[in-house]
Amino acid sequence: MRRAEMLVEMLPYISRWRGKIVVVKFGGNAMGDAELTEQFAADIVLLRQIGLAPVVVHGGGPQIGDLMARLGKTAEFRDGLRVTDAETLDIARMVLVGKVNRDIVGAINVHGPLAVGISGEDGRVITATARNPELGFVGVVTDVNTDLLVRLLAEGLIPVISTIGADTKGQAYNINADTVAGAIAEALEAQKVVYLTDVAGLYEDLDDPDSLIGHTTADALAARMASGQIEGGMIPKIEACISAVRNGVESAHLLDGRVPHVVLLELFTDSGIGTMIENSRPKADKNG
Numbered sequence: 001m002r003r004a005e006m007l008v009e010m011l012p013y014i015s016r017w018r019g020k021i022v023v024v025k026f027g028g029n030a031m032g033d034a035e036l037t038e039q040f041a042a043d044i045v046l047l048r049q050i051g052l053a054p055v056v057v058h059g060g061g062p063q064i065g066d067l068m069a070r071l072g073k074t075a076e077f078r079d080g081l082r083v084t085d086a087e088t089l090d091i092a093r094m095v096l097v098g099k100v101n102r103d104i105v106g107a108i109n110v111h112g113p114l115a116v117g118i119s120g121e122d123g124r125v126i127t128a129t130a131r132n133p134e135l136g137f138v139g140v141v142t143d144v145n146t147d148l149l150v151r152l153l154a155e156g157l158i159p160v161i162s163t164i165g166a167d168t169k170g171q172a173y174n175i176n177a178d179t180v181a182g183a184i185a186e187a188l189e190a191q192k193v194v195y196l197t198d199v200a201g202l203y204e205d206l207d208d209p210d211s212l213i214g215h216t217t218a219d220a221l222a223a224r225m226a227s228g229q230i231e232g233g234m235i236p237k238i239e240a241c242i243s244a245v246r247n248g249v250e251s252a253h254l255l256d257g258r259v260p261h262v263v264l265l266e267l268f269t270d271s272g273i274g275t276m277i278e279n280s281r282p283k284a285d286k287n288g
Contacts, residue, residue, distance in 0.1 A: 139173025196257030
């Protein structure tokens with residue numbers, strides 16, 4: 001009976017989101033869990049089969065860190081961004097393009113020949129420039145060329161994007177996946193951008209598990225940023241969320257990627273499960 005009730009609850013959302021683009025950033029420790037990756041892949045295929053147009057942007061921080069450790073390199077972070085010298089850039093390209101991207105594409109294609117793996121360098125999807133000389137080859141997105149992505153979506157395919165971009169001279173940059181997901185969502189005029197993280201969402205008090213923030217706005221998040229309440233790896237996520245909803249994306253969502261089928265629970269249930277960010281005052285309906 002509960003399963004039937006959930007299906008009925010999903011129906012209006014299926015109708016509402018049909019034909020809409022949803023950008024999903026897959027990252028964190030969930031990527032290292034084979035069962036969660038398999039469930040994520042099935043959920044993405046389900047989104048496509050019921051009429052949405054999902055685009056997957058993936059990170060690979062833990063995997064990059066693991067390979068660096070095996071090679072004897074020590075990772076350094078500043079404001080949640082990995083300092084990237086030439087050797088670290090090569091490692092990032094190998095891991096993101098050659099390993100993580102292929103794993104996600106393979107997991108999705110178990111359910112049908114739908115996923116196409118690309119790098120931000122392919123078709124010059126992501127044009128980048130150096131973010132800060134002190135960070136080395138860490139890039140900031142200067143342009144998103146949606147031509148290739150639009151063609152793939154028109155064919156009913158699911159783009160899976162690794163976040164290596166390049167400047168106009170061909171120099172590659174490692175770009176934070178949260179930033180890329182937001183930029184692609186803006187460029188594609190997506191309905192939603194969804195971030196799968198290692199926490200349930202934003203909290204009023206990190207030490208209080210009952211203080212999860214269900215709704216918030218770009219202005220409220222900007223105030224939290226200015227007051228120093230948001231730190232470390234959450235900074236790029238929140239910056240990307242603020243930019244996305246202020247530039248045409250209807251809503252951004254922060255979810256715990258370790259929860260099975262969390263994307264479906266957020267998009268297709270009345271109460272949702274994580275933190276939803278909108279540009280203006282949230283609607284009474286969590287998924288409105």
